[in-house]
Amino acid sequence: MNNPLMPLTIHRTVTDGDAVALSYAQEQLCFLQKLEPGLTAYNLPRVIRLTGGLDVTAMEHAFQALIARHAILRTCFFEQEGVPMQSVQATVPFALERIDLSVLDDEAQKAQLDVVVRRTAGHVFDLGVPPALVARLVNLGCDRYVLAVCLHHIVSDAWSNPILVHDLAEAYRLALRTGGPIQLPSLPVQYADYAVWQRASVQGGALERQLDHWNRHLGSDVPALDLPTDRMRPSGKTFVGTALGFDVPSELAVALQTFCRVEKCTPFVALLAVWQVLLARCSGQNDFAIGVPNAGRHHEEVSELLGFFVTTQVFRARLSPWQSLRQVCRQVRVDALAALDNAELPFEVLLASRKDRRDPARSPLFQVMFGVQMVGNAVALDFDGLSAEFEEFDDAGAKFDLSLDFYIGPQGVRGRLEYNTDLFDATTARRLVAGYTRVLEVLAVDPDRVLANLVLTSENERAGLMQWSQNLANRPFEAPVHQLITQRARHTPEAVAVVFGEASLTYADLEARANCLAHRLIALGVRPDTPVGIAVERSPEMVLGLLAILKAGGAYVPIDPEYPPDRIAYMLEDSGVALLLTQSHLTLPMRDGLKTIELDRLDLASEPSTDPGVPVNGEHLAYVIYTSGSTGRPKGAANRHRALANRLAWMQDAYTLTPAETVLQKTPFSFDVSVWEFFWPLLQGARLVVAQPGAHREPARLVQLIREHAVTTLHFVPSMLQAFMAHAGVEACISLKRIVCSGEALPAEAQAQVFQRLPGAGLYNLYGPTEAAIDVTHWTCLADGLNHVAIGRPIAGSRTYVLDDGLNLVAPGLPGELYLGGVGLGRGYLGKPGLTSERFVADPFDAAGERLYRTGDLVRWRTDGQLEYLGRLDHQVKIRGFRIELGEIEAQLLAQPEVREAVVVAQPATGGPRLVAYVSASTAQAIDTQTLRARLAVALPEHMLPSLVVVLDTLPLNANGKVDRNALPAPQPPDATRRVAPTRDIEKAICAIWAQVLGTEGVGIHDNFFDIGGHSLLLVQVQAQIQSRLGLAVSLVDLFKHPTVAAQARCLRPEPTDGAIDTAMRPARDGARRQREAMLRRKNAAEGMQR
Incomplete structure (x- = not known):
């Protein structure tokens, strides 16, 4: 943006040799140069092609005269007591x-x-030795020359370019006439005078009004623009890049001018509005900031100076999907006019006044630039007889993630998109330009179209996206899963079906017992679509109960007996189950009228062992699994037999399990992953090995099971996979053929660990919400060098659409919400028609009335036709594979009498994200966080308990009166003054292990592991570290019982022999003790969380 010149206010105050402060912009560049020595991103190269009889000596004299006229080129930069300073030298040597x-x-x-x-463009300047300019004259012969010039940004800027060329050409003409050194007219002030004046203006308070304006405009913490990238963002900011030039079609440029005349706005306003709209669509964000360069030459006396005058103004975009393009333009016009009235404030002063969170990998406040230059006629390059023209040069640098510049002149409108090549590929840059052009076309012909209805895809792209989105290769429904298992039992009756510890069941045994139980269930009123509760520990009874419920026609409702009593009671009530299968040692909350069957004490001798043959069709329910709900209560997702049969048939087609193989069932059955773990092996005549209760948390026990039973297939959530891969015995698991991952994003690091330590095992990344039959997309992991692991393509019979707010298909590479359709879709939420209709919507691409499920997941199509998971659009998170609605935790907090306000966030931490609750008190009495968390543990499972509770006087609010999550303070570590340091060697060793696992520095021997950010999965890592580094054995249960370093040190013992390990890992058969241990784990996780 350019500004009208202001009256003279700057005076000559600096003489050669004076040491004066830098301008604010120069100071920032000095800091960057010190931070990264050898940085060339702030070089300004120029290339001029000359034709004719060039006098080389005259050209050298011209450069010398240029340096003499502009004191900034004779300036050296240095530090004085740690403060960057500048001083003008009387003369400096220069040779062309x-x-x-x-x-x-x-x-x-x-x-x-x-x-x-x-080489010229990449010249590394020593800023202490002027000039910060290098020039090379290349003779190509036949009176053809190329002049390559490069200046450091600290002495120049883009608006200095025509000044440099004008003065150089004038000096060359004078040198030709005189035949020797010449002198250009002196300037009234120099850049150092400007720097002194600028600091005096700021420090004297002259710009306070402007500072207030910009802080009001930007508001509180400005969100980073989180564009999806082609590669993982480096940990620190990089400056490598390139640029893509393009022309705006002439007819579109004319239409743009017409629109601007009608709206009484400049092309800058319209073009910036289009950029805001495109970035919003590309990022999925409606709130972000863009940097806009301002020439900074507001005073007439600096109009002929070389120097770093340009500053940056920050425009915060706050868009709505229901705004029109015209409305966006009008808002930008208001912002631009206000920016012109507040244009003198140095960006660095604004930045210093802000408290926005900083990220070393991103530029502060904004990550994307935008600029427009009115170039008029080309700068006259009058070198007295020489033909001279600028040559475009890609300087292979990028100061920001993206920078879009337009140059408007008599020849038309030309654009240049500069992009960081550590983040973006050339195909992405071309797609951005194409998207920009489409939005600009809509602005020109239909400016009142709302943003939600913008379609950025071409007809060909939409056809390709539809092809990617649909996998129509589904089989017709043949029979429900339990009937197919019956057929398998008849085919291989003596084959082993289920293994649990030393016990096993053949297919004939399993079939007969399940039939007997099914008859009993039918006698108790179970019919098709009847929900039947089952709350048992992992055991053969669990497999038997699930199969029997299906055979009776019912839909099983798994209830984890480790859940808190309040949660179990709610699930029993909400699901409407009249019958509950359980075990005698479990103590569960019961309600009036609920019938129970204790599977471990059941006498079925009087029941027939024949198949009951209950008619079940594909639309009947197979299971109802409860998942976290944003209203404060969990909700039951109901899934059909047709969907389950399709999902398992696809899995067999994809992975071909044979009867000779073994699948390990270890996932808690309240997770839908367990569904395929139970039934896929039984459909194929393979062995199902059921892990003992608690074994799924302990890598050592899993390694033992895999080796003992030659397990070929198992599942991990990625966070547990990483803990498993860290175990020393993993390489011995040579029987593994398939490792299936789902439940949360799979890190590339975990993928690499599998490839390195288990090269014989395939790794498969699946994706699917509980509202569909287990999984809906699949990806076979490859060592492709990419930093993002895809979630793949739709499985057979599934549809996966990436849509924008207007339910339009989103172009490849751009983010959108994932919508799911097809045979795998669930029926909805049990007993909640309103919530079902909210999340299950009409399919806009199907006239037959099919539905789509709105996942709330942000994804994008990669250019290879694979889906990539980007995150959530709401406050749902995944913690250690558990799907958690933060609103459910917040509702429980707000139900506590001492809590007035509450918000829960997931914050990154060592070992995966952790939950942090922020609360304010309803009375003057202080909140006891230990008591608060203990009460939460009555209603919430361990994985939903906040790792930390932070008490604030009041929660920060944004301009809309909602809690400003970005303004929440970082949790403070426990008071170190109350920490007891370790004294014994064993305590020191355990403290060191805790510190490494938790990513913290100070650990006291009486700190509670769960109080300082620990959780069950991190405790698994502690156990592994104690065993591998200290050679000491300890069970995970003991670590839960003893959550302090002092207590753990007392219970450690020397590592036993292999035989003793087998004995130590043999699970306790006493179910009552297991339940007490589960309650103890919840209690320990809930206790003592001080702010």
């Missing part, structure tokens, strides 16, 4: 480097010229 390529052929000449130009 001359390079002769005239003897080379055209091809060699071109190659060498490119080397010279790039």
Whole structure:
């Protein structure tokens, strides 16, 4: 943006040799240069092609005169007591480097010229030795020359370019006439005078009004623009990049001018509005900031100076999907006019006044730039008889993630998109330009179209996206799963079906017992679609109960007996179950009228062992699994037999399990992953090995099971996979053929660990919400060098659409919400028609009335036709594979009498994200966080308990009166003054292990593991570290019982022999003790969380 010139206010105050402060912009560049020595991203290269009889000596004299006229080119930069300063030297030596390529052929000449130009552009300046300018004159022969010039940004900017060329050409003409050194007219002030004036203006309070304006405009913490990238963002900011040039079609440029005349706005306003709209669509964000360069030459006396005057103004975009393009333009116009009135404030002063959170990998406040230059006629390059023209040069740098610039002149509108190549590929850049052009076309012809109805895909792209989105290769429904298992039992009756510890069941045994139980269930009133509760520990009874419920026609409702009593009671009530299968040692909350069957004491001798043959069709329910609900209560997702049969048939087609193989069932049956673990092996005549209760948490026990039973297939949530891969015995699991992952995003690091330590095992990444039959997309992991693991393509019979707010297909590479359709879709939420209709919507691509499920997941199509998971659109999170609605935790907090306000966030931490609750008190009495968390543990399972509770006087609010999550303070570590340091060697060793696992520095021997950010999965890592580093054995249960370093040190014992390990890992058969241990784990996880 340019500004009208203001009256003279800057005076000559600095003489040669004076040490004066830098301007604010120069100071920031010095800091960057110090932070990254050798940085060339702030070089400003220029290339001029000259034709004619060039006088080389006159050109050298011209550069010398240029340096003499502009004191900034004679300025050295240095530190004085740690403060960056500048001082103008009276004279500095300069020689024009001359390079002769005239003897080379055209091809060699071109190659060498490119080397010279790039060497010039990449020159590393020593800012302590002026001039910060290098120039090379290349002779190509036949009166053809190339002048390659490069200046450091600390002495120049883009608006200095025409000044430099004008003064250089004038000096060259004078040098030709005089035949020797010449002198250009002196300037009224120099850049150092401007720097002194600028600091005086700021420090004197002259710009306070402008500072207030910009802080009001930006508001509180400005969200980072989180564009989806082609590669993982490096941990620190990088500056490598390139640029893509493009022309705006002439008819579109004319339409743009017409729109601007009608709206009484400049092209800058319209083009910036289009950029905001495109970035919102590309990022899925409606709130972000864009940097806009301002020439900064507000005073007439600096209009002819070389120097770093440009500053940056920050425009915060706050868009709504229901705004029109015209409305966005009008808002940008208001912002632009206000920016012109507040244009003198240095960006660095604004930045210093802000408290926005900083990320070393991103530029502060904004990550994307935008600029428009009105170039008019080309700058006259009058070198007295020489033909001279600028040559475009890609300087292979990028100061920001993206920078879009337009140059508007008599020849039309030309654009240039600069992009960081550590983040984006050229195909992405081309797609951005194409998207920008489409939005600009809509602005020109239909400016009142709302943003939600913008379609950025072409007809060909939409056809390709529809092909990617649909997998129509589903089989017709043949029979429900339990009937197919009956057929398998008849085919291989003596084959082993289920293994649990030393016990096993053949297919004939399993079939007969399940039939007997099914008859009993039918006698008790179970019919098709009847929900039947089952609350048992992992055991053969669990498999038997699930199969029997299906055979009776019912839909099983799994209830984890480790859940808190309040949660179990709610699930029993909400599901409407009249019958509950359980075990005698479990103590569960019961309600009036609920019938129970204790599977471990059941006498079925009087029941027939024949198949009951209950008619069940594909639309009948197979199971109802409860998942976290945003209203404060969990909700039951109901799934059909047709969907389950399709899902298991696809899995067999994809992975071909044989009867000779073994599948390990270890996932808690309240997770839908357990469904395929139970039934897929039984459908194929394979062995189902059921892990003992608690074994799914302990890598050592899993390794033992895999080796003992030659397990070929098992599932992990990625966080547990990483804990498993860290175990020393993993390489011995050579029987593994398939490792299936789902439940949360699979990190590339975990993928690499599997490839390295288990090269014989395939790794498969699946995705699916509980509202569909287990999984709906699949991806076979590859060592492709990418930093994002895809979730793949739809499985057979599934549809996966990536849509925007207007339910339009989103172009490849751009984020959108994932919508699911097809045979795998669930029926909805049990007993909740309103919530079902909210999440299950009409399919806009199907006229037959099919539905789509709105997942709330943000994804994008990669260019290879694979889906990539990007995150959530709401406050749902995944913690250690558990799907959690933060609203459910917040509702429980707000139900506590001492809590007035509450918000829960998932914050990154070592070992995966952790839940942090922020609360304010309803009375003057302080909140006891230990008591608060203990009460939460009555209603919430361990994985939903906040790791930390932070008490604030009041929660920060945004402009809309809602809790500003970005403004929440970081949790403070426990008071170190009350920490008891370790004294014994064993305590020191355990403290060191805790510190490493938790990613913290200080650990006291009486700190509670769960109080300082620990959770069950991190405790698994502690157990592994104690065993591998200290050679000491300890059970996971003991670590739960003893959550302090002092207590753990007392219970450690020397590592036993292999035989003793087998004995130690043999699970306790006493179910009552297991239940007490589960309650103890919840209690320990709930206790003592001080702010």
